[in-house]
Amino acid sequence: MSAHESRSESLKHAPAVSASSRIGLTLFWIYVLLYAGFMVLVLFQPDLLSLRPFGGVNLAIAYGMGLIAGAFLLAIVYMAACRAVEDRGPPRG
Amino acid sequence: MLYESSAAAIAIFAAFVLGVVGLSFYLGRKGQSAKGYYAAHGEIHWFVNGIAFAGDYLSAASFLGICGMIAFNGYDGFLYSIGFLAGWIVALFVIAEPIKALGKFTFADALDSRFNSRGIKLAVAISTLVVSIFYLIPQMVGAGDLIVPLLGLPHTVGVILVGVAVTMIVVTAGMVSTTWVQFIKGSLLVFFCGILAAMILNRGLVVGAGPAANLTPQVRTVTPAGTVLIDGKPQSKDHDLRPVGTLKELPARYAGKTATGPLRPLEYLAALEDSTIVTWSSKKHTDAEGTHTTYSPVERRGAELLKPGGYFKGLSTGKLADRLDFASLMLALFCGTASLPHILIRYYTVKDAAAARKSTVVGIAAIGAFYVLTLYLGLGAMTSAALDPTSTNMAAPLLAKSFSTTLFAIISAIAFTTVLGTVSGLIMAGSGAVAHDLVENVFRIPMTDHEKVRCGKIAAVGLGIIAMVLGVLFRSFNVSFLVGWAFNIAASANLPALVMLLFWPRTTKQGIIAAVTVGMLSSLAWILMSADTFEKVYGWSREASIVPFSQPGLVTIPLGFLVLVVVSLLTPKPVEPKTSDMVRSHG
Numbered sequence: 001m002s003a004h005e006s007r008s009e010s011l012k013h014a015p016a017v018s019a020s021s022r023i024g025l026t027l028f029w030i031y032v033l034l035y036a037g038f039m040v041l042v043l044f045q046p047d048l049l050s051l052r053p054f055g056g057v058n059l060a061i062a063y064g065m066g067l068i069a070g071a072f073l074l075a076i077v078y079m080a081a082c083r084a085v086e087d088r089g090p091p092r093g
Numbered sequence: 094m095l096y097e098s099s100a101a102a103i104a105i106f107a108a109f110v111l112g113v114v115g116l117s118f119y120l121g122r123k124g125q126s127a128k129g130y131y132a133a134h135g136e137i138h139w140f141v142n143g144i145a146f147a148g149d150y151l152s153a154a155s156f157l158g159i160c161g162m163i164a165f166n167g168y169d170g171f172l173y174s175i176g177f178l179a180g181w182i183v184a185l186f187v188i189a190e191p192i193k194a195l196g197k198f199t200f201a202d203a204l205d206s207r208f209n210s211r212g213i214k215l216a217v218a219i220s221t222l223v224v225s226i227f228y229l230i231p232q233m234v235g236a237g238d239l240i241v242p243l244l245g246l247p248h249t250v251g252v253i254l255v256g257v258a259v260t261m262i263v264v265t266a267g268m269v270s271t272t273w274v275q276f277i278k279g280s281l282l283v284f285f286c287g288i289l290a291a292m293i294l295n296r297g298l299v300v301g302a303g304p305a306a307n308l309t310p311q312v313r314t315v316t317p318a319g320t321v322l323i324d325g326k327p328q329s330k331d332h333d334l335r336p337v338g339t340l341k342e343l344p345a346r347y348a349g350k351t352a353t354g355p356l357r358p359l360e361y362l363a364a365l366e367d368s369t370i371v372t373w374s375s376k377k378h379t380d381a382e383g384t385h386t387t388y389s390p391v392e393r394r395g396a397e398l399l400k401p402g403g404y405f406k407g408l409s410t411g412k413l414a415d416r417l418d419f420a421s422l423m424l425a426l427f428c429g430t431a432s433l434p435h436i437l438i439r440y441y442t443v444k445d446a447a448a449a450r451k452s453t454v455v456g457i458a459a460i461g462a463f464y465v466l467t468l469y470l471g472l473g474a475m476t477s478a479a480l481d482p483t484s485t486n487m488a489a490p491l492l493a494k495s496f497s498t499t500l501f502a503i504i505s506a507i508a509f510t511t512v513l514g515t516v517s518g519l520i521m522a523g524s525g526a527v528a529h530d531l532v533e534n535v536f537r538i539p540m541t542d543h544e545k546v547r548c549g550k551i552a553a554v555g556l557g558i559i560a561m562v563l564g565v566l567f568r569s570f571n572v573s574f575l576v577g578w579a580f581n582i583a584a585s586a587n588l589p590a591l592v593m594l595l596f597w598p599r600t601t602k603q604g605i606i607a608a609v610t611v612g613m614l615s616s617l618a619w620i621l622m623s624a625d626t627f628e629k630v631y632g633w634s635r636e637a638s639i640v641p642f643s644q645p646g647l648v649t650i651p652l653g654f655l656v657l658v659v660v661s662l663l664t665p666k667p668v669e670p671k672t673s674d675m676v677r678s679h680g
Binding site: 002014018020021025031035037038039042043046049050052055056057058060061064065067068069071072074075076078079082086 | 168171172174175177179181182183185186187190233359360361362366396399400401402408409416419420422423427446447450451454457458461462465468
């Protein structure tokens with residue numbers, strides 16, 4: 001058995017390898033990018049956060065609220081996607 | 094400032110405590126199995142569990158601390174909210190389903206699911222106890238601190254009340270009563286914060302008047318004999334510090350007016366940004382007459398208060414170490430939530446992975462809504478002309494008082510009972526670590542199901558007593574930073590082991606034991622050698638500290654991963670059990 005095959009074989013036994021965990025990981029990385037983008041602005045370009053691109057609130061408030069709302073939206077997307085996968089039945093084998 | 098105790102606050106608080114303790118006895122009237130005590134039989138409805146997540150997670154630090162930080166320093170308190178909420182993304186997308194599938198009663202069960210190793214259980218039980226106790230101390234001290242101004246009772250009474258009430262809640266029906274107390278607390282907290290935020294928007298922005306509009310500096314002196322002087326004269330009800338926190342000038346479009354009238358949520362923030370606000374800074378010096386704290390007004394534009402840098406001064410100094418310190422804190426908040434044992438055990442109270450997922454989504458909704466509301470509460474308090482310059486923790490209750498004394502009573506009682514929900518979760522996590530992990534699985538003392546429950550209850554009583562003792566012992570320490578320690582230690586000790594177990598089949602039991610031990614000890618050692626601890630705990634100079642920045646996460650979380658990988662590669666490959674067997678044995 002090649003190293004690659006051996007890895008694929010053992011991955012089948014890793015607890016977190018399922019359709020829902022793959023969806024979860026994709027959404028997780030999307031959120032990490034959003035969160036990291038915000039941190040880069042806070043750390044290196046704080047003046048940009050004072051801009052008011054939408055006329056009303058500044059970018060610091062808009063991005064911060066966006067991260068809270070975004071977490072909820074991604075959570076809803078995840079729940080719907082998992083339900084769709086479960087309704088199709090588990091892709092065993 | 095001096096506070097009058099409110100009979101209404103005491104009555105509301107007493108009703109709540111008696112109500113939840115009564116409910117606990119009602120829930121505990123039937124005999125219990127170990128599964129009932131530790132995991133509420135796995136029968137809690139996902140929606141109830143989701144709100145209970147909020148009740149478990151939103152501690153007094155979240156409610157009072159963040160409101161106060163925003164009220165005094167502007168935007169930066171909201172950065173904590175963003176970090177605390179983002180941590181739930183890790184919990185939902187990475188941890189929730191596998192931890193439900195792998196574990197039984199405790200976090201150690203899940204980490205040990207593939208190995209049946211006493212070493213893993215011992216290391217994880219110790220890390221659970223360390224994290225839970227660091228989290229517990231500020232809750233207990235906070236309870237004592239709150240009861241003095243809010244209910245007019247001595248500090249020790251607050252600590253004992255919380256300790257006794259929580260021990261009764263946990264001992265009567267274990268996770269069942271803990272869940273319902275957290276559900277009630279979470280619902281009340283979000284609901285009343287919503288009411289308060291609606292009242293703030295309805296009031297709009299008002300130019301400060303009355304004593305708070307007097308902008309002459311104030312001096313509070315504590316003499317060596319312990320007498321408190323305000324501007325040189327003894328403090329009394331008629332001669333006290335003036336309340337602070339006012340709006341000085343409305344935006345140009347309201348020229349000639351002293352109030353905006355009701356505002357929509359985003360309108361409120363935009364109007365605040367264009368206003369001029371007076372916040373207060375404090376400076377301390379000591380001489381032969383005592384310790385003097387001078388409070389001076391600082392006029393600031395709203396736009397300046399609504400951007401980062403008011404509290405985290407390091408963001409504007411340009412020093413790399415200060416930026417790394419901030420980045421490290423935000424990383425620890427992100428990684429810490431999904432590693433807190435008292436949060437993780439809540440996944441065992443629902444029936445399956447789908448319910449675990451749904452309850453996390455409800456938790457995110459409730460906690461996210463709460464954090465958005467606290468932004469309004471903090472900013473509302475900042476301009477309420479009601480703040481106590483000596484106490485950031487009193488910002489939310491005093492804001493409520495600026496509307497009505499009944500609301501003050503309700504918010505005070507909720508602030509205090511907030512502690513009950515979180516402490517019961519912590520005692521429950523500690524009880525599981527002692528009775529289930531240590532006594533049953535590490536020492537392997539044979540026990541019947543009934544004895545397991547009794548052992549858990551004895552552990553809960555012991556932990557309740559320890560919590561009360563610590564709450565009294567640490568009363569004069571500034572302990573708010575201990576929650577930050579708990580997040581850092583949890584993230585460094587638990588997260589690398591959990592993530593690698595789930596995603597890297599080559600993980601060995603030695604790797605897990607090493608990662609948990611090194612993560613816990615390195616983050617603790619880093620904290621004990623940091624500038625913050627040197628200054629706030631030992632009273633030494635910040636410059637004498639050994640580590641380059643105070644928050645350890647940025648170094649110790651990757652270190653946990655590295656140690657796990659290296660040790661796993663150096664030790665024999667684990668024998669893979671069949672997944673179906675593994676899930677069945679823990680299902």
